[in-house]
Amino acid sequence: MMNIKNLTYFFREAYTSLSRNRLLSIATVTTMAICILILGAAVLMTINADKFMNRLESDLEIVAFLDSSLSKSQVTDIKGDIEKLSGVKSVIFVSREQALVNLQTKFADKNYDLVKTIGKNPLPDSYEVKAQNPQDVVNLAQQINKMPGIYKVNYGQGVVERLFQVTKWVRIISIGFIVLLTMGAVFLIATTIRLAIFARRKEIYLMKLIGATDWFIRWPFFIEGIMLGSMGSLISILLLSWGYGSLVSSLQTALFFIPLVYQQSLLINIYLSLFATGAILGVLGTYISLNRFLDV
Amino acid sequence: MLVQFYNVSKVYPNGVKALNDISLKVDRGEFIFLMGSSGAGKSTLVKMLFREEVPTRGQIFVASRSIVRMKRSEVPQLRRNMGIVFQDFKLLENKTIAENIAFAMKVVGSKSKDIRPRVTEVIQMVGLKGKENSFPGQLSGGEQQRVGIARAIVNRPLLLIADEPSGNLDMDTARDIMDLLYDINRKGTTVVMATHAWELVKNARKRVVTLEAGRILSDIYSPESL
Numbered sequence: 001m002m003n004i005k006n007l008t009y010f011f012r013e014a015y016t017s018l019s020r021n022r023l024l025s026i027a028t029v030t031t032m033a034i035c036i037l038i039l040g041a042a043v044l045m046t047i048n049a050d051k052f053m054n055r056l057e058s059d060l061e062i063v064a065f066l067d068s069s070l071s072k073s074q075v076t077d078i079k080g081d082i083e084k085l086s087g088v089k090s091v092i093f094v095s096r097e098q099a100l101v102n103l104q105t106k107f108a109d110k111n112y113d114l115v116k117t118i119g120k121n122p123l124p125d126s127y128e129v130k131a132q133n134p135q136d137v138v139n140l141a142q143q144i145n146k147m148p149g150i151y152k153v154n155y156g157q158g159v160v161e162r163l164f165q166v167t168k169w170v171r172i173i174s175i176g177f178i179v180l181l182t183m184g185a186v187f188l189i190a191t192t193i194r195l196a197i198f199a200r201r202k203e204i205y206l207m208k209l210i211g212a213t214d215w216f217i218r219w220p221f222f223i224e225g226i227m228l229g230s231m232g233s234l235i236s237i238l239l240l241s242w243g244y245g246s247l248v249s250s251l252q253t254a255l256f257f258i259p260l261v262y263q264q265s266l267l268i269n270i271y272l273s274l275f276a277t278g279a280i281l282g283v284l285g286t287y288i289s290l291n292r293f294l295d296v
Numbered sequence: 297m298l299v300q301f302y303n304v305s306k307v308y309p310n311g312v313k314a315l316n317d318i319s320l321k322v323d324r325g326e327f328i329f330l331m332g333s334s335g336a337g338k339s340t341l342v343k344m345l346f347r348e349e350v351p352t353r354g355q356i357f358v359a360s361r362s363i364v365r366m367k368r369s370e371v372p373q374l375r376r377n378m379g380i381v382f383q384d385f386k387l388l389e390n391k392t393i394a395e396n397i398a399f400a401m402k403v404v405g406s407k408s409k410d411i412r413p414r415v416t417e418v419i420q421m422v423g424l425k426g427k428e429n430s431f432p433g434q435l436s437g438g439e440q441q442r443v444g445i446a447r448a449i450v451n452r453p454l455l456l457i458a459d460e461p462s463g464n465l466d467m468d469t470a471r472d473i474m475d476l477l478y479d480i481n482r483k484g485t486t487v488v489m490a491t492h493a494w495e496l497v498k499n500a501r502k503r504v505v506t507l508e509a510g511r512i513l514s515d516i517y518s519p520e521s522l
Contacts, residue, residue, distance in 0.1 A: 210399075210451075
């Protein structure tokens with residue numbers, strides 16, 4: 001396939017072609033940059049949506065209210081039973097006194113005394129159960145509900161199921177969107193590269209008739225495709241990191257409750273993947289466009 | 297036998313019948329003219345020699361290898377045994393004469409140290425010494441076709457295929473090009489030349505195969521009355 005002694009020839013050919021067809025090269029790089037920019041923005045949006053949904057989901061918890069007639073040891077036994085269920089992350093005891101204090105703090109008016117109004121504390125002891133995987137919440141809640149000594153289980157019935165429906169569809173749609181964008185980018189890039197190859201079709205035909213192998217003809221075009229793809233993705237990554245960076249810094253002060261992804265390591269991984277995508281799209285576009293001209 | 301055609305027919309996907317039951321043999325060292333008006337099937341026949349086209353029926357052997365059964369990956373090797381001269385020269389405008397000829401060696405993977413002396417040799421052979429660093433646009437039509445011929449023979453092919461090599465040239469220049477081709481043939485290369493210029497063929501004392509509407513009309517040695 002690749003012959004070392006031809007390496008310099010391949011690179012020289014790629015470079016010559018790039019500088020000779022300057023206008024087409026610029027057009028290809030621009031197309032690349034726009035495609036990768038849109039793709040990158042979609043990826044960032046998806047990751048942020050995912051983080052937001054993860055947070056919503058991890059907020060889910062089960063509140064298991066206990067029968068008021070239970071003895072202290074029975075209450076402890078139930079804790080052990082709940083902890084034995086598979087998929088349970090944590091079990092926290094909330095005494096009826098603590099529950100009342102919690103309820104009191106939910107009222108904005110600090111002067112309003114709840115205890116005074118209702119006379120005695122109507123609240124039962126309870127356990128707050130968190131699941132390792134939010135998807136298990138419904139199942140766990142049902143199991144806990146069947147345990148003796150449990151008076152009632154609350155987990156946001158109805159709302160939880162709907163939340164999972166929504167997050168599932170948001171994930172499916174965003175992945176589908178990214179796949180569509182990638183396909184569109186491949187098509188657009190292949191079309192642009194086809195123009196560049198079309199300008200050299202006579203040369204390709206001649207090489208084929210002289211007895212050049214397909215790979216001998218392909219390599220310079222592949223190198224050219226990688227160069228164009230890398231340049232395009234580099235431009236889009238610079239724009240994207242600048243734009244996203246300023247978005248994060250302005251939103252973090254103004255809208256602090258929106259949890260934007262800002263870990264450097266994750267962002268760098270995304271940018272590196274976009275760069276690789278650009279190079280791969282360059283080669284893929286070249287491969288698709290070139291094959292038609294090699295069929296001599 | 298260098299080339300053998302057995303009952304070769306070609307129908308293009310659009311329904312045009314280009315060749316109809318052609319059988320033909322070419323010996324090593326022969327010089328053969330393919331005569332016929334445009335549309336007679338010359339081009340199709342020539343393209344089959346270097347497998348740009350494959351027959352719809354029949355069998356073709358070049359140097360004892362079947363072109364029909366040949367794998368795609370084997371085609372480059374077949375073509376390295378051939379040199380092709382085109383009517384429109386097909387020179388690369390942005391490369392010098394020497395680079396155009398060296399290109400053909402580079403493409404088939406020759407070593408740089410072998411390329412330079414061989415290019416000098418063929419440039420001398422076709423009578424273009426001193427024009428090495430000119431660009432095709434700076435040469436006359438006849439000179440450009442000499443470059444085309446030099447490029448075709450630089451890899452020492454068994455078979456030289458010339459498709460209307462003088463089609464774009466005046467008669468005097470065409471005769472010079474013919475002399476060059478005869479010269480190459482005398483040194484042992486088999487030559488197949490497609491043309492419709494009877495003036496070049498009639499006194500040549502070579503084998504002339506005449507095609508008409510995809511069939512072989514005659515296969516004779518000129519000069520003979522047709």
